[in-house]
Amino acid sequence: MPAPGRGPRGPPLTMPGRRGALREPAGCGSGLGAALALLLLLLPAGCPVRAQNDTEPIVLEGKCLVVCDSSPSADGAVTSSLGISVRSGSAKVAFSATRSTNHEPSEMSNRTMTIYFDQVLVNIGNHFDLASSIFVAPRKGIYSFSFHVVKVYNRQTIQVSLMQNGYPVISAFAGDQDVTREAASNGVLLLMEREDKVHLKLERGNLMGGWKYSTFSGFLVFPL
Numbered sequence: 001m002p003a004p005g006r007g008p009r010g011p012p013l014t015m016p017g018r019r020g021a022l023r024e025p026a027g028c029g030s031g032l033g034a035a036l037a038l039l040l041l042l043l044p045a046g047c048p049v050r051a052q053n054d055t056e057p058i059v060l061e062g063k064c065l066v067v068c069d070s071s072p073s074a075d076g077a078v079t080s081s082l083g084i085s086v087r088s089g090s091a092k093v094a095f096s097a098t099r100s101t102n103h104e105p106s107e108m109s110n111r112t113m114t115i116y117f118d119q120v121l122v123n124i125g126n127h128f129d130l131a132s133s134i135f136v137a138p139r140k141g142i143y144s145f146s147f148h149v150v151k152v153y154n155r156q157t158i159q160v161s162l163m164q165n166g167y168p169v170i171s172a173f174a175g176d177q178d179v180t181r182e183a184a185s186n187g188v189l190l191l192m193e194r195e196d197k198v199h200l201k202l203e204r205g206n207l208m209g210g211w212k213y214s215t216f217s218g219f220l221v222f223p224l
Helices: 032-042
Strands: 058-060 063-067 084-087 094-098 119-124 134-136 141-151 158-164 167-174 182-192 197-204 215-223
Touching: 141 158, 141 167, 141 197, 158 182, 167 197
Parallel strands: none
Antiparallel strands: 058 063, 063 084, 094 119, 094 215, 134 197, 141 182, 141 215, 158 167, 158 197, 167 182
């Protein structure tokens, strides 16, 4: 039997002043110990290292290392032949677009009645296409969306819908007959699959003459 405190294949890998020990698990290549030792040397002096059976992963300069992960994630994880799963920290997704002019683009006359935006304030991950004003989900997850579409004519009602893959999910109305400027606003959380598409559609009324300051925003709450 192995001595207490030692793994089945040899002594635990430790670094002075760090908590826990990393064991070379059975089934991994013989070079795993050397690879992990090199990774530990690269860690900052004040960065804690967790044991394999702890719940928190090892952090190395913005990367997440999971040693011999038996169930690697499906959100972009890459598992090497040594059993090390590396997940990039670039999973942040967010966008916010606005309308900076009052002129209705000619594309609004087409059958889709897509509401177009002409300025991007935030586009983390570049998953919102300004030309088509469509957001494409990069991964499965829960997403938050909100919109605020301004109409300038009184005596008319507009209806704006948030479309997911061509189907309306939520709608908002602005139809006060005594108000010159009014906004149709709404927000929602959606479960989206990878490559699902979301955009805004004008279901009723028109935005001719002005819809400056209208906005459309969304972000990934958490991946699944």
